[in-house]
Amino acid sequence: xxxxxxxxxxxxxxxxxxxxxxxxxxxxxxxxxxxxxxxxxxxxxxxxxxxxxxxxxxxxxxxxxxxxxxxxxxxxxxxxxxxxxxxxxxxxxxxxxxxxxxxxxxxxxxxxxxxxxxxxxxxxxxxxxxxxxxxxxxxxxxxxxxxxxxxxxxxxxxxxxxxxxxxxxxxxxxxxxxxxxxxxxxxxxxxxxxxxxxxxxxxxxxxxxxxxxxxxxxxxxxxxxxxxxxxxxxxxxxxxxxxxxxxxxxxxxxxxxxxxxxxxxxxxxxxxxxxxxxxxxxxxxxxxx
Ligand SMILES: C[S@@+](CC[C@H](N)C(=O)[O-])C[C@H]1O[C@@H](n2cnc3c(N)ncnc32)[C@H](O)[C@@H]1O
Numbered sequence: 001x002x003x004x005x006x007x008x009x010x011x012x013x014x015x016x017x018x019x020x021x022x023x024x025x026x027x028x029x030x031x032x033x034x035x036x037x038x039x040x041x042x043x044x045x046x047x048x049x050x051x052x053x054x055x056x057x058x059x060x061x062x063x064x065x066x067x068x069x070x071x072x073x074x075x076x077x078x079x080x081x082x083x084x085x086x087x088x089x090x091x092x093x094x095x096x097x098x099x100x101x102x103x104x105x106x107x108x109x110x111x112x113x114x115x116x117x118x119x120x121x122x123x124x125x126x127x128x129x130x131x132x133x134x135x136x137x138x139x140x141x142x143x144x145x146x147x148x149x150x151x152x153x154x155x156x157x158x159x160x161x162x163x164x165x166x167x168x169x170x171x172x173x174x175x176x177x178x179x180x181x182x183x184x185x186x187x188x189x190x191x192x193x194x195x196x197x198x199x200x201x202x203x204x205x206x207x208x209x210x211x212x213x214x215x216x217x218x219x220x221x222x223x224x225x226x227x228x229x230x231x232x233x234x235x236x237x238x239x240x241x242x243x244x245x246x247x248x249x250x251x252x253x254x255x256x257x258x259x260x261x262x263x264x265x266x267x268x269x270x271x272x273x274x275x276x277x278x279x280x281x282x283x284x285x286x287x288x289x
Pocket of ligand 1: 095096097098099102125126127128129130131132148149150151154176177178195196197198218219220
Protein backbone atom coordinates (compact mmCIF):
# COMPACT_ATOMS: atom_id res chain seq x y z
CA UNK A 1 0.00 0.00 0.00
CA UNK A 2 1.27 3.48 -0.85
CA UNK A 3 0.56 6.36 1.43
CA UNK A 4 -0.43 9.78 0.05
CA UNK A 5 -1.89 12.78 1.85
CA UNK A 6 -5.54 13.52 1.11
CA UNK A 7 -4.55 17.07 0.18
CA UNK A 8 -2.04 15.86 -2.46
CA UNK A 9 -4.52 13.28 -3.73
CA UNK A 10 -7.31 15.83 -4.18
CA UNK A 11 -4.95 18.21 -5.99
CA UNK A 12 -3.84 15.37 -8.28
CA UNK A 13 -7.44 14.26 -8.90
CA UNK A 14 -8.48 17.78 -9.91
CA UNK A 15 -5.53 17.97 -12.32
CA UNK A 16 -6.43 14.64 -13.97
CA UNK A 17 -10.08 15.57 -14.45
CA UNK A 18 -9.11 18.97 -15.87
CA UNK A 19 -7.40 17.09 -18.75
CA UNK A 20 -10.73 15.54 -19.78
CA UNK A 21 -12.79 12.42 -19.21
CA UNK A 22 -15.71 11.91 -16.90
CA UNK A 23 -16.11 11.34 -13.16
CA UNK A 24 -17.54 7.86 -13.66
CA UNK A 25 -14.53 6.63 -15.67
CA UNK A 26 -12.21 8.20 -13.10
CA UNK A 27 -14.05 6.41 -10.32
CA UNK A 28 -13.53 3.08 -12.14
CA UNK A 29 -9.78 3.79 -12.34
CA UNK A 30 -9.53 4.68 -8.66
CA UNK A 31 -11.58 1.72 -7.53
CA UNK A 32 -10.13 -1.02 -9.77
CA UNK A 33 -6.48 0.04 -9.95
CA UNK A 34 -6.07 2.48 -7.07
CA UNK A 35 -8.03 0.42 -4.57
CA UNK A 36 -10.24 3.32 -3.45
CA UNK A 37 -13.90 2.25 -3.61
CA UNK A 38 -16.28 4.79 -5.13
CA UNK A 39 -18.25 4.77 -1.88
CA UNK A 40 -15.16 6.09 -0.01
CA UNK A 41 -14.45 8.86 -2.53
CA UNK A 42 -17.27 11.12 -1.32
CA UNK A 43 -15.90 11.13 2.23
CA UNK A 44 -12.23 11.68 1.45
CA UNK A 45 -12.52 15.49 1.35
CA UNK A 46 -14.00 15.60 4.86
CA UNK A 47 -10.57 15.01 6.46
CA UNK A 48 -8.01 16.76 4.23
CA UNK A 49 -5.30 16.45 6.91
CA UNK A 50 -5.46 12.63 6.81
CA UNK A 51 -3.61 10.11 4.65
CA UNK A 52 -4.89 7.77 1.98
CA UNK A 53 -3.62 4.30 1.04
CA UNK A 54 -3.36 3.35 -2.63
CA UNK A 55 -2.63 0.02 -4.32
CA UNK A 56 -0.63 1.79 -7.09
CA UNK A 57 1.17 5.11 -7.10
CA UNK A 58 -0.28 8.28 -8.62
CA UNK A 59 2.17 8.21 -11.58
CA UNK A 60 0.93 4.77 -12.58
CA UNK A 61 -2.72 5.79 -12.28
CA UNK A 62 -1.98 8.92 -14.31
CA UNK A 63 -0.36 6.86 -17.10
CA UNK A 64 -3.58 4.82 -17.45
CA UNK A 65 -5.72 7.94 -17.36
CA UNK A 66 -3.58 9.51 -20.11
CA UNK A 67 -3.88 6.42 -22.30
CA UNK A 68 -7.66 6.52 -21.86
CA UNK A 69 -7.73 10.20 -22.83
CA UNK A 70 -5.23 10.09 -25.71
CA UNK A 71 -6.41 6.92 -27.46
CA UNK A 72 -10.09 6.95 -26.38
CA UNK A 73 -9.33 3.50 -24.99
CA UNK A 74 -12.32 2.46 -22.82
CA UNK A 75 -11.31 2.77 -19.16
CA UNK A 76 -13.06 -0.55 -18.42
CA UNK A 77 -10.67 -2.40 -20.75
CA UNK A 78 -7.63 -0.58 -19.35
CA UNK A 79 -8.68 -1.52 -15.82
CA UNK A 80 -9.99 -4.96 -16.83
CA UNK A 81 -13.16 -4.41 -14.78
CA UNK A 82 -16.63 -2.97 -15.15
CA UNK A 83 -19.58 -2.50 -12.81
CA UNK A 84 -23.00 -3.66 -13.95
CA UNK A 85 -26.03 -3.77 -11.64
CA UNK A 86 -24.46 -5.05 -8.40
CA UNK A 87 -21.82 -7.12 -10.20
CA UNK A 88 -18.12 -6.42 -10.59
CA UNK A 89 -17.18 -8.08 -13.87
CA UNK A 90 -13.91 -8.83 -15.58
CA UNK A 91 -13.82 -7.44 -19.13
CA UNK A 92 -11.25 -7.56 -21.93
CA UNK A 93 -11.55 -6.40 -25.52
CA UNK A 94 -12.94 -9.87 -26.34
CA UNK A 95 -16.28 -8.89 -24.79
CA UNK A 96 -18.64 -5.97 -25.12
CA UNK A 97 -18.65 -3.70 -22.07
CA UNK A 98 -22.16 -4.37 -20.71
CA UNK A 99 -24.22 -1.19 -21.01
CA UNK A 100 -26.33 0.45 -18.29
CA UNK A 101 -29.47 0.31 -20.47
CA UNK A 102 -29.14 -3.49 -20.69
CA UNK A 103 -29.51 -3.67 -16.88
CA UNK A 104 -33.27 -3.26 -17.46
CA UNK A 105 -33.52 -6.71 -19.08
CA UNK A 106 -33.13 -8.20 -15.63
CA UNK A 107 -35.96 -5.99 -14.30
CA UNK A 108 -38.19 -7.10 -17.18
CA UNK A 109 -37.58 -10.71 -16.11
CA UNK A 110 -38.32 -9.76 -12.46
CA UNK A 111 -41.67 -8.33 -13.60
CA UNK A 112 -42.61 -11.51 -15.44
CA UNK A 113 -41.34 -14.03 -12.88
CA UNK A 114 -42.04 -12.46 -9.51
CA UNK A 115 -41.16 -15.35 -7.22
CA UNK A 116 -37.40 -15.67 -6.69
CA UNK A 117 -37.97 -19.32 -5.76
CA UNK A 118 -39.16 -19.97 -9.35
CA UNK A 119 -37.56 -23.05 -10.96
CA UNK A 120 -36.97 -21.58 -14.38
CA UNK A 121 -34.94 -22.99 -17.19
CA UNK A 122 -33.52 -19.93 -18.95
CA UNK A 123 -31.20 -19.42 -21.91
CA UNK A 124 -29.15 -16.39 -22.85
CA UNK A 125 -27.94 -16.16 -26.44
CA UNK A 126 -24.75 -14.12 -26.93
CA UNK A 127 -23.69 -13.82 -23.30
CA UNK A 128 -20.43 -11.84 -23.76
CA UNK A 129 -19.13 -11.07 -20.25
CA UNK A 130 -21.99 -13.18 -18.82
CA UNK A 131 -23.61 -10.15 -17.15
CA UNK A 132 -27.28 -10.95 -17.81
CA UNK A 133 -27.07 -14.69 -17.16
CA UNK A 134 -25.06 -14.25 -13.99
CA UNK A 135 -27.55 -11.70 -12.64
CA UNK A 136 -30.43 -14.11 -13.36
CA UNK A 137 -28.63 -17.18 -11.97
CA UNK A 138 -28.00 -15.24 -8.74
CA UNK A 139 -31.51 -13.80 -8.50
CA UNK A 140 -33.25 -17.16 -9.15
CA UNK A 141 -31.10 -19.64 -7.24
CA UNK A 142 -33.48 -22.56 -7.87
CA UNK A 143 -33.31 -21.98 -11.62
CA UNK A 144 -30.99 -23.49 -14.19
CA UNK A 145 -29.50 -21.40 -16.97
CA UNK A 146 -27.55 -21.96 -20.17
CA UNK A 147 -25.64 -19.21 -21.93
CA UNK A 148 -24.17 -19.33 -25.43
CA UNK A 149 -21.70 -17.30 -27.42
CA UNK A 150 -19.96 -17.74 -30.78
CA UNK A 151 -16.67 -16.62 -29.24
CA UNK A 152 -14.78 -19.06 -27.00
CA UNK A 153 -12.66 -16.22 -25.52
CA UNK A 154 -15.83 -14.44 -24.42
CA UNK A 155 -17.12 -17.63 -22.81
CA UNK A 156 -13.91 -18.00 -20.83
CA UNK A 157 -14.41 -14.50 -19.40
CA UNK A 158 -18.10 -15.19 -18.70
CA UNK A 159 -17.17 -18.42 -16.90
CA UNK A 160 -14.59 -16.61 -14.74
CA UNK A 161 -17.15 -13.92 -13.92
CA UNK A 162 -19.69 -16.54 -12.91
CA UNK A 163 -17.20 -18.37 -10.69
CA UNK A 164 -16.20 -15.06 -9.07
CA UNK A 165 -19.83 -14.04 -8.43
CA UNK A 166 -21.54 -17.26 -7.38
CA UNK A 167 -20.97 -20.26 -5.17
CA UNK A 168 -23.64 -22.25 -7.01
CA UNK A 169 -23.47 -24.20 -10.24
CA UNK A 170 -26.78 -23.32 -11.90
CA UNK A 171 -25.34 -21.77 -15.07
CA UNK A 172 -23.61 -23.60 -17.94
CA UNK A 173 -21.84 -22.04 -20.92
CA UNK A 174 -21.90 -23.34 -24.51
CA UNK A 175 -20.02 -22.21 -27.61
CA UNK A 176 -21.79 -21.95 -30.96
CA UNK A 177 -24.14 -20.09 -33.26
CA UNK A 178 -27.21 -18.76 -31.40
CA UNK A 179 -29.51 -21.72 -30.57
CA UNK A 180 -27.42 -24.46 -32.16
CA UNK A 181 -25.47 -25.52 -29.01
CA UNK A 182 -28.85 -25.98 -27.26
CA UNK A 183 -30.22 -28.83 -29.44
CA UNK A 184 -30.69 -31.06 -26.40
CA UNK A 185 -32.86 -28.41 -24.70
CA UNK A 186 -35.42 -28.12 -27.52
CA UNK A 187 -38.91 -27.40 -26.15
CA UNK A 188 -37.63 -27.05 -22.57
CA UNK A 189 -36.82 -23.34 -22.22
CA UNK A 190 -39.13 -21.13 -20.11
CA UNK A 191 -37.32 -17.90 -20.92
CA UNK A 192 -34.78 -16.87 -23.55
CA UNK A 193 -32.99 -13.54 -23.46
CA UNK A 194 -30.68 -11.96 -25.98
CA UNK A 195 -28.92 -8.67 -26.52
CA UNK A 196 -27.60 -9.62 -29.96
CA UNK A 197 -25.44 -7.50 -32.28
CA UNK A 198 -27.99 -5.14 -33.88
CA UNK A 199 -26.09 -2.17 -35.32
CA UNK A 200 -26.81 -1.67 -39.05
CA UNK A 201 -23.68 -1.67 -41.26
CA UNK A 202 -23.80 2.06 -42.17
CA UNK A 203 -24.26 3.04 -38.52
CA UNK A 204 -21.44 0.71 -37.48
CA UNK A 205 -19.01 2.55 -39.75
CA UNK A 206 -19.88 5.82 -38.00
CA UNK A 207 -19.70 4.59 -34.40
CA UNK A 208 -17.59 6.66 -31.96
CA UNK A 209 -13.97 5.54 -32.06
CA UNK A 210 -13.97 4.36 -28.43
CA UNK A 211 -16.54 1.78 -29.51
CA UNK A 212 -15.51 0.94 -33.10
CA UNK A 213 -11.75 0.74 -32.48
CA UNK A 214 -11.89 -1.31 -29.30
CA UNK A 215 -15.10 -3.29 -28.82
CA UNK A 216 -15.52 -6.58 -30.74
CA UNK A 217 -17.17 -6.16 -34.15
CA UNK A 218 -18.87 -9.55 -33.71
CA UNK A 219 -20.68 -8.12 -30.68
CA UNK A 220 -22.01 -5.07 -32.52
CA UNK A 221 -22.66 -5.57 -36.22
CA UNK A 222 -26.09 -6.88 -37.12
CA UNK A 223 -25.73 -7.07 -40.91
CA UNK A 224 -26.99 -4.52 -43.44
CA UNK A 225 -30.24 -3.61 -41.65
CA UNK A 226 -29.08 -4.60 -38.15
CA UNK A 227 -31.76 -7.30 -37.90
CA UNK A 228 -29.83 -10.29 -39.29
CA UNK A 229 -29.28 -11.93 -35.90
CA UNK A 230 -32.60 -10.89 -34.37
CA UNK A 231 -34.38 -12.50 -37.36
CA UNK A 232 -32.48 -15.78 -36.89
CA UNK A 233 -33.08 -15.84 -33.13
CA UNK A 234 -36.84 -15.23 -33.52
CA UNK A 235 -37.30 -17.72 -36.36
CA UNK A 236 -35.67 -20.57 -34.43
CA UNK A 237 -37.09 -19.68 -30.99
CA UNK A 238 -40.31 -21.74 -31.43
CA UNK A 239 -38.25 -24.96 -31.58
CA UNK A 240 -36.54 -24.26 -28.26
CA UNK A 241 -39.12 -22.48 -26.11
CA UNK A 242 -41.68 -24.31 -24.02
CA UNK A 243 -45.33 -23.61 -24.79
CA UNK A 244 -45.92 -20.07 -23.47
CA UNK A 245 -42.17 -19.54 -23.06
CA UNK A 246 -40.91 -15.96 -23.15
CA UNK A 247 -38.44 -14.33 -25.53
CA UNK A 248 -36.88 -11.02 -24.47
CA UNK A 249 -34.76 -9.13 -26.99
CA UNK A 250 -32.80 -5.92 -26.81
CA UNK A 251 -32.78 -3.95 -30.06
CA UNK A 252 -31.50 -0.72 -31.60
CA UNK A 253 -33.39 2.48 -30.76
CA UNK A 254 -35.50 2.38 -33.95
CA UNK A 255 -36.02 -1.37 -34.44
CA UNK A 256 -38.76 -2.28 -31.98
CA UNK A 257 -41.70 -2.03 -34.45
CA UNK A 258 -39.83 -4.25 -36.91
CA UNK A 259 -38.94 -6.73 -34.17
CA UNK A 260 -42.58 -6.73 -33.07
CA UNK A 261 -43.59 -7.56 -36.67
CA UNK A 262 -41.09 -10.43 -36.78
CA UNK A 263 -42.54 -11.82 -33.54
CA UNK A 264 -46.08 -11.60 -34.96
CA UNK A 265 -44.99 -13.37 -38.18
CA UNK A 266 -43.52 -16.17 -36.07
CA UNK A 267 -46.73 -16.65 -34.08
CA UNK A 268 -45.67 -15.00 -30.81
CA UNK A 269 -48.35 -13.50 -28.55
CA UNK A 270 -48.41 -11.02 -25.60
CA UNK A 271 -45.97 -8.88 -27.58
CA UNK A 272 -44.84 -5.72 -25.87
CA UNK A 273 -42.30 -3.00 -26.54
CA UNK A 274 -40.54 -1.96 -23.33
CA UNK A 275 -38.93 1.47 -23.12
CA UNK A 276 -35.56 2.16 -21.53
CA UNK A 277 -34.99 5.01 -19.07
CA UNK A 278 -34.57 7.46 -21.98
CA UNK A 279 -38.03 6.54 -23.31
CA UNK A 280 -36.61 4.52 -26.23
CA UNK A 281 -38.32 1.26 -27.27
CA UNK A 282 -35.19 -0.71 -26.41
CA UNK A 283 -36.69 -4.15 -25.68
CA UNK A 284 -39.27 -6.26 -27.48
CA UNK A 285 -40.79 -9.19 -25.67
CA UNK A 286 -43.28 -11.94 -26.50
CA UNK A 287 -44.48 -15.45 -25.66
CA UNK A 288 -44.51 -18.38 -27.99
CA UNK A 289 -48.23 -19.28 -28.16
C1 LIG B 1 -24.22 -7.07 -28.00
S1 LIG B 1 -23.16 -8.34 -27.36
C2 LIG B 1 -24.01 -8.68 -25.86
C3 LIG B 1 -23.14 -9.23 -24.79
C4 LIG B 1 -23.83 -9.34 -23.43
N1 LIG B 1 -24.96 -10.23 -23.47
C5 LIG B 1 -24.25 -7.98 -22.94
O1 LIG B 1 -25.46 -7.68 -22.98
O2 LIG B 1 -23.41 -7.17 -22.54
C6 LIG B 1 -23.56 -9.67 -28.42
C7 LIG B 1 -22.88 -11.00 -28.11
O3 LIG B 1 -23.32 -11.96 -29.09
C8 LIG B 1 -22.23 -12.75 -29.48
N2 LIG B 1 -22.51 -13.28 -30.84
C9 LIG B 1 -22.34 -12.66 -32.02
N3 LIG B 1 -22.71 -13.46 -33.03
C10 LIG B 1 -23.15 -14.62 -32.46
C11 LIG B 1 -23.67 -15.83 -32.97
N4 LIG B 1 -23.82 -16.00 -34.28
N5 LIG B 1 -24.01 -16.80 -32.11
C12 LIG B 1 -23.84 -16.64 -30.75
N6 LIG B 1 -23.35 -15.50 -30.21
C13 LIG B 1 -23.01 -14.50 -31.05
C14 LIG B 1 -21.03 -11.83 -29.43
O4 LIG B 1 -19.82 -12.55 -29.33
C15 LIG B 1 -21.36 -10.98 -28.21
O5 LIG B 1 -20.81 -11.53 -27.04
